[in-house]
Amino acid sequence: MHIGVPLETRAGETRVAATPETIKKLIGQGHQVTVQSNAGLNASLPDSAYEAVGALIGDAGAAFGADIVLKVLAPDATELARMRPGAVLVGMLNPFDDDSIARMAAQGIIAFALEAAPRTSRAQSLDVLSSQANIAGYKAVMVAANQYPRFMPMLMTAAGTVKAARVLVLGAGVAGLQAIATAKRLGAVIEASDVRPAVKEQIESLGAKFVDVPFETDEERECAEGVGGYARPMPASWMLRQAQAVHERARQADIVITTALIPGRRAPTLLHEETVQLMKPGSVVVDLAAAQGGNCPLTVPDQVVIRHGVTLVGYTNLAALVPADASALYARNLLDFLKLVIDKDGQFHLDLEDDIVAACLMCRDGQAVRVNSR
Structure with missing residues (x-):
C-alpha cells in the first residue's frame, strides 16, 4: 500500500507521524512511503534521513493522496480536501470533536483516532495518550525549573544552605507520575494528590508524599475508582474537601504542576484564584490542562503570565517541546496500530471484531461511527 506522511501545519506542532525507524519497517513489509518535504525537520529528521531508508520525498498532494495517511493532529479543511474518498487516516484526531469527525465522514475517508483506544494491556503499545503524556510530565518539570527563580535541590555551599524546592503535583496519571519522578531526580521535596x-x-514508590483526602460516602469511593483507567467527576462534597487540602499544600509549595483531565469534558478546577493569591511570590504553576480550560482559572492557554506574583504556564502542547523523542514514541504507536488494520498480504483490512480497531474507528462509508453528546 501507499502510505503518506504529511508535514504538520498546526501552529507550534513540531512532531512528525513517522520516523526513519518506523518507515524502514513499513518499507520492509512491502509498502511504499511518501514523506512530505521537511515533515520531520522540526524533529531533527531531515529529508535525507528518510531517503536513506527508502522513503520518497514529495509535496503535500503526494502525501495526502496516499492510501493510508499518518498524521499527528487532525487535518484542517485544506488538508482534508487533498485526501481521496476511501483513504485511511490514522492520528490523534480528537474523538470528542464531532464537527471535525463529521467533516472527515463527508470526505468519505476511514478515520481512526488513537486517543480512543481502550486502556488495556493489549493496547499499551499503541497508547498515544500515555506516550505523549509521559513526555509532557517530564517537560512540565523542566519548564517549571526554568521559570522558578531558585534552585530545585537543596545545596550546601560556603555561602550558606539553599533549601530544596517544594513541589505539589495534582493528578497522578501518566503525566503526573512522570512529573513526580523528574522532580525527584532534580532534588525537590514532593507531594501529590489524586x-x-x-x-x-x-506516588509513594516514586518518593513523594500522598495528599490523602478520605472518602466519606460510597458514591465518592465509586467515582474515585474511575472507568477504563480514567478519573470520573467527583461529588461536590469530596471536591470541597480536596480543595481545602490543595489550598493548604499549595500555600507552602514553590511549584505546582496540575495534570487533572477528564476525556471530553472541561478540566476540573483544582487551584482557585484565592489559593494563588496566598502562594509565595516567585512560585510557579504549570497547568497541563490548559487546553481543556485549565485546572486553574488564571491560566492563559499557550502563554506564560504572572498573577499575584505567581508565574502560570499554560503551554497546551508540551510534548511538541521535545519533538525528537515525542515523534519517535508516537511513530511506534502508529506502527503498532497499523498491524491491526493491515493483513498479512499487505492490504487494508477493517476487523470490527477487534476491540481496539472498533474503539478507534471514527467514520467510514460517509458516516460518523460515534457521535458524542455535549
Missing part, C-alpha cells in the same frame, strides 16, 4: 486511592502506592 482522586484514585489506587495510585497512592505508585
Whole structure:
C-alpha cells in the first residue's frame, strides 16, 4: 500500500507521524512511503534521513493522496480536501470533536483516532495518550525549573544552605507520575494528590508524599475508582474537601504542576484564584490542562503570565517541546496500530471484531461511527 506522511501545519506542532525507524519497517513489509518535504525537520529528521531508508520525498498532494495517511493532529479543511474518498487516516484526531469527525465522514475517508483506544494491556503499545503524556510530565518539570527563580535541590555551599524546592503535583496519571519522578531526580521535596486511592502506592514508590483526602460516602469511593483507567467527576462534597487540602499544600509549595483531565469534558478546577493569591511570590504553576480550560482559572492557554506574583504556564502542547523523542514514541504507536488494520498480504483490512480497531474507528462509508453528546 501507499502510505503518506504529511508535514504538520498546526501552529507550534513540531512532531512528525513517522520516523526513519518506523518507515524502514513499513518499507520492509512491502509498502511504499511518501514523506512530505521537511515533515520531520522540526524533529531533527531531515529529508535525507528518510531517503536513506527508502522513503520518497514529495509535496503535500503526494502525501495526502496516499492510501493510508499518518498524521499527528487532525487535518484542517485544506488538508482534508487533498485526501481521496476511501483513504485511511490514522492520528490523534480528537474523538470528542464531532464537527471535525463529521467533516472527515463527508470526505468519505476511514478515520481512526488513537486517543480512543481502550486502556488495556493489549493496547499499551499503541497508547498515544500515555506516550505523549509521559513526555509532557517530564517537560512540565523542566519548564517549571526554568521559570522558578531558585534552585530545585537543596545545596550546601560556603555561602550558606539553599533549601530544596517544594513541589505539589495534582493528578497522578501518566503525566503526573512522570512529573513526580523528574522532580525527584532534580532534588525537590514532593507531594501529590489524586482522586484514585489506587495510585497512592505508585506516588509513594516514586518518593513523594500522598495528599490523602478520605472518602466519606460510597458514591465518592465509586467515582474515585474511575472507568477504563480514567478519573470520573467527583461529588461536590469530596471536591470541597480536596480543595481545602490543595489550598493548604499549595500555600507552602514553590511549584505546582496540575495534570487533572477528564476525556471530553472541561478540566476540573483544582487551584482557585484565592489559593494563588496566598502562594509565595516567585512560585510557579504549570497547568497541563490548559487546553481543556485549565485546572486553574488564571491560566492563559499557550502563554506564560504572572498573577499575584505567581508565574502560570499554560503551554497546551508540551510534548511538541521535545519533538525528537515525542515523534519517535508516537511513530511506534502508529506502527503498532497499523498491524491491526493491515493483513498479512499487505492490504487494508477493517476487523470490527477487534476491540481496539472498533474503539478507534471514527467514520467510514460517509458516516460518523460515534457521535458524542455535549
